[in-house]
Amino acid sequence: xxxxxxxxxxxxxxxxxxxxxxxxxxxxxxxxxxxxxxxxxxxxxxxxxxxxxxxxxxxxxxxxxxxxxxxxxxxxxxxxxxxxxxxxxxxxxxxxxxxxxxxxxxxxxxxxxxxxxxxxxxxxxxxxxxxxxxxxxxxxxxxxxxxxxxxxxxxxxxxxxxxxxxxxxxxxxxxxxxxxxxxxxxxxxxxxxxxxxxxxxxxxxxxxxxxxxxxxxxxxxxxxxxxxxxxxxxxxxxxxxxxxxxxxxxxxxxxxxxxxxxxxxxxxxxxxxxxxxxxxxxxxxxxxxxxxxxxxxxxxxxxxxxxxxxxxxxxxxxxxxxxxxxxxxxxxxxxxxxxxxxxxxxxxxxxxxxxxxxxxxxxxxxxxxxxxxxxxxxxxxxxxxxxxxxxxxxxxxxxxxxxxxxxxxxxxxxxxxxxxxxxxxxxxxxxxxxxxxxxxxxxxxxxxxxxxxxxxxxxxxxxxxxxxxxxxxxxxxxxxxxxxxxxxxxxxxxxxxxxxxxxxxxxxxxxxxxxxxxxxxxxxxxxxxxxxxxxxxxxxxxxxxxxxxxxxxxxxxxxxxxxxxxxxxxxxxxxxxxxxxxxxxxxxxxxxxxxxxxxxxxxxxxxxxxxxxxxxxxxxxxxxxxxxxxxxxxxxxxxxxxxxxxxxxxxxxxxxxxxxxxxxxxxxxxxxxxxxxxxxxxxxxxxxxxxxxxxxxxxxxxxxxxxxxxxxxxxxxxxxxxxxxxxxxxxxxxxxxxxxxxxxxxxxx
Amino acid sequence: xxxxxxxxxxxxxxxxxxxxxxxxxxxxxxxxxxxxxxxxxxxxxxxxxxxxxxxxxxxxxxxxxxxxxxxxxxxxxxxxxxxxxxxxxxxxxxxxxxxxxxxxxxxxxxxxxxxxxxxxxxxxxxxxxxxxxxxxxxxxxxxxxxxxxxxxxxxxxxxxxxxxxxxxxxxxxxxxxxxxxxxxxxxxxxxxxxxxxxxxxxxxxxxxxxxxxxxxxxxxxxxxxxxxxxx
Numbered sequence: 001x002x003x004x005x006x007x008x009x010x011x012x013x014x015x016x017x018x019x020x021x022x023x024x025x026x027x028x029x030x031x032x033x034x035x036x037x038x039x040x041x042x043x044x045x046x047x048x049x050x051x052x053x054x055x056x057x058x059x060x061x062x063x064x065x066x067x068x069x070x071x072x073x074x075x076x077x078x079x080x081x082x083x084x085x086x087x088x089x090x091x092x093x094x095x096x097x098x099x100x101x102x103x104x105x106x107x108x109x110x111x112x113x114x115x116x117x118x119x120x121x122x123x124x125x126x127x128x129x130x131x132x133x134x135x136x137x138x139x140x141x142x143x144x145x146x147x148x149x150x151x152x153x154x155x156x157x158x159x160x161x162x163x164x165x166x167x168x169x170x171x172x173x174x175x176x177x178x179x180x181x182x183x184x185x186x187x188x189x190x191x192x193x194x195x196x197x198x199x200x201x202x203x204x205x206x207x208x209x210x211x212x213x214x215x216x217x218x219x220x221x222x223x224x225x226x227x228x229x230x231x232x233x234x235x236x237x238x239x240x241x242x243x244x245x246x247x248x249x250x251x252x253x254x255x256x257x258x259x260x261x262x263x264x265x266x267x268x269x270x271x272x273x274x275x276x277x278x279x280x281x282x283x284x285x286x287x288x289x290x291x292x293x294x295x296x297x298x299x300x301x302x303x304x305x306x307x308x309x310x311x312x313x314x315x316x317x318x319x320x321x322x323x324x325x326x327x328x329x330x331x332x333x334x335x336x337x338x339x340x341x342x343x344x345x346x347x348x349x350x351x352x353x354x355x356x357x358x359x360x361x362x363x364x365x366x367x368x369x370x371x372x373x374x375x376x377x378x379x380x381x382x383x384x385x386x387x388x389x390x391x392x393x394x395x396x397x398x399x400x401x402x403x404x405x406x407x408x409x410x411x412x413x414x415x416x417x418x419x420x421x422x423x424x425x426x427x428x429x430x431x432x433x434x435x436x437x438x439x440x441x442x443x444x445x446x447x448x449x450x451x452x453x454x455x456x457x458x459x460x461x462x463x464x465x466x467x468x469x470x471x472x473x474x475x476x477x478x479x480x481x482x483x484x485x486x487x488x489x490x491x492x493x494x495x496x497x498x499x500x501x502x503x504x505x506x507x508x509x510x511x512x513x514x515x516x517x518x519x520x521x522x523x524x525x526x527x528x529x530x531x532x533x534x535x536x537x538x539x540x541x542x543x544x545x546x547x548x549x550x551x552x553x554x555x556x557x558x559x560x561x562x563x564x565x566x567x568x569x570x571x572x573x574x575x576x577x578x579x580x581x582x583x584x585x586x587x588x589x590x591x592x593x594x595x596x597x598x599x600x601x602x603x604x605x606x607x608x609x610x611x612x613x614x615x616x617x618x619x620x621x622x623x624x625x626x627x628x629x630x631x632x633x634x635x636x637x638x639x640x641x642x643x644x645x646x647x648x649x650x651x652x653x654x655x656x657x658x659x660x661x662x663x664x665x666x667x668x669x670x671x672x673x674x675x676x677x678x679x680x681x682x683x684x685x686x687x688x689x690x691x692x693x694x695x696x697x698x699x700x701x702x703x704x705x706x707x708x709x710x711x712x713x714x715x716x717x718x719x720x721x722x723x724x725x726x727x728x729x730x731x732x733x734x735x736x737x738x739x740x741x742x743x744x745x746x747x748x749x
Numbered sequence: 750x751x752x753x754x755x756x757x758x759x760x761x762x763x764x765x766x767x768x769x770x771x772x773x774x775x776x777x778x779x780x781x782x783x784x785x786x787x788x789x790x791x792x793x794x795x796x797x798x799x800x801x802x803x804x805x806x807x808x809x810x811x812x813x814x815x816x817x818x819x820x821x822x823x824x825x826x827x828x829x830x831x832x833x834x835x836x837x838x839x840x841x842x843x844x845x846x847x848x849x850x851x852x853x854x855x856x857x858x859x860x861x862x863x864x865x866x867x868x869x870x871x872x873x874x875x876x877x878x879x880x881x882x883x884x885x886x887x888x889x890x891x892x893x894x895x896x897x898x899x900x901x902x903x904x905x906x907x908x909x910x911x912x913x914x915x916x917x918x919x920x921x922x923x924x925x926x927x928x929x930x931x932x933x934x935x936x937x938x939x940x941x942x943x944x945x946x947x948x949x950x951x952x953x954x955x956x957x958x959x960x961x962x963x964x965x966x967x968x969x970x971x972x973x974x975x976x977x978x979x980x
Contacts, residue, residue, distance in 0.1 A: 291840070329793050481827070482826075482827070483826050483827025483828055484825065484827065484828040485824040485828055486828060496776070497825065497826065497828055499826070605778070703810060703811040703812065705812045706812055706814040
């Protein structure tokens, strides 16, 4: 039996190499044949003969392993991360933590086996004394093959929801959360509420504000939005043989080379271009630390690696906790931690750090987390403003901040007034009991009428604001085309034609028969929704660049700049609608398909900051959003947590954040900052979704209905609040500003 | 219709298990049966076969979202409209001389010979032998609670419906109205509407009614078609 185990071990090593190198491992077939022969004749050989043969095989495979470790490419890492022999979350739970208790069902009886939640204990020895820290472990489980239940780590919305459920328990108990991410991407189910994108967005918004330390470990595949659902934390660790990117190299190659099945060279090219490796991500500042794995990646039997992993996650938690503590309590221990508080020989620590945080420390933790994401990818855009402009902008910023803080201070006074108001309301209720006469007496003194007037004021535009009209004389240039079109809602047998000049001049591009909305350019909205001459664009000089040096992106950016006259795909401006001032971020199609990158995310975050400080409603109008810009790799992907963090902070400060989807809005942005508000609306005939039709059908093997992404279906699954006619946009927007959310708006004092 | 007539009807369909669909233009414009424009429009979506034997496919996919074979395209005022086949079949006649010429709305273009499937044949025969009860207007329809209980108790093809009986509820614009049966007395043989689905203007059929003595004959014929029909 020992012999058989030896042969099997050699076979496993060969398989592992084959997974990594694929067809380029030319000796695989011969070696495999030799191993099979040895296995079949295992009892025919004498001990000496067997040991000779197995030693020879081991030597060959060792040499191949050494060679493979030297020539490891980014795509080899991708293949390694998908190997069934790579470490799983259950291996980590078994070897890193002392004990653990899983939450939820088992195997097929789980709501989603791709996400595991466990309450675990991690221990450290300090001077022969053992300290056990309770922690909450949440992570992707990939399983070990097709027969497993875990769908290769692709989480459904139910699975991602576990993060919020378990996170709330952890926050209540004051224990750190460890998020172990390893997923090729989320399952694209959108047909139930919440859909994939909504749930990822909810997760990001929750993790942005959860009041306990969060450590993220990428231990395999970091596939875009699916990973981001478990990817926002105070400290992000990546294993050396893991990858993290906005899109998998295979999908990127399919898009780049316009083919359904790209060859290995094309995929290798994209893997290199996307800069997906841990080292690249550390250089970009997307992750904080790398844990080195064995030369060919960590496997279930690499026990030394688990020891190192345990040390690193404890150290990371110590760092996060110490940073949240007041300076005078942390300096010495932080220094010691940097110097190496870990003894390699027996695994004991020199330090004892209590991971429980006080309320004050929790606030500091959130502030640090916010700063961390605010500064992510901050150097990957170009600010073309002159020095004078930057100086005046800084002065404006100082003045606005002062106004904001003074106003907030005065709000305390407002609160006291409100308290008196409440007291008066209570006393009125008492008086009511005393009888009709007393109440009518109070009315005569004017108490009731004042109350009524104030309440009305809260829900109306400020009296000083004059109602402006939009520039309704604007006609879309599409109206110049002398041709007719057929409405897509009509079947070919019953079609009737619409004359394009009439359609765009008289009907705003809306079919007068069925209400189908034909596409119009964003300028139409600027002229028909926004008050005339009220647009004041800001940060237009922030320019999208090529942060990861993707081949050909510079030319594409240049072309987009010439075509649109813009520096990025997002336009941010202050404007007013029916006299109500608001901050608008608008995503436009012509600039690389309305994709979001580092420059765009910076503009969006600044727009949120401005809206917060000026106490104005914030509108994100997605005229067309093609997702995260894949050419920016993981740098572009930072837009998801970064903008969600800004949106969450803006809403927490009492702002009103509204999102309006138009035309097509897909992928990362929809799964993050475009879905984290309850006030989402869609323009008729638009499409909203996480993944495209072909991707869903390819990954789930289900055929989906043609209207799967339609705004009506989004309304049905409660992804949006309402479906608007384009011609009512202005009216509805003004109505929303006056009636919905946001206690801290300038016109609601 | 008696048993002999049913047999005759079946024999008729057995000899000619086809249906001819005549296609005429529903709008005016320049018709094109082939050429770059039509092919470009259909690229990757439909296939356009040679005219020697013009086999055409109807829409495919679980949701009938993949269009059928491109039959012809029509251009008017810069608007190119592709007309795809709605049924499977073979083109048996085509006015190919109209290619690249202006035609008025309602101009006959081609005929498609469609081979009937088992289900379609059963449907055809039922149309002949059953009395169809149509909906008064497009709306949502459902059986009354009492009627549902009767169907559950007696079975669908055994429930006898009489004149003056309240049997359906019509729901439209959040208003509900009970419908009283005013047709001939008979057995409910088939139900064409589905609960919570609106009955459309194009197909207003609600129920198929037949006299109680015909039920066995119809059942026998349907069974025969199911067993013998080998198309």
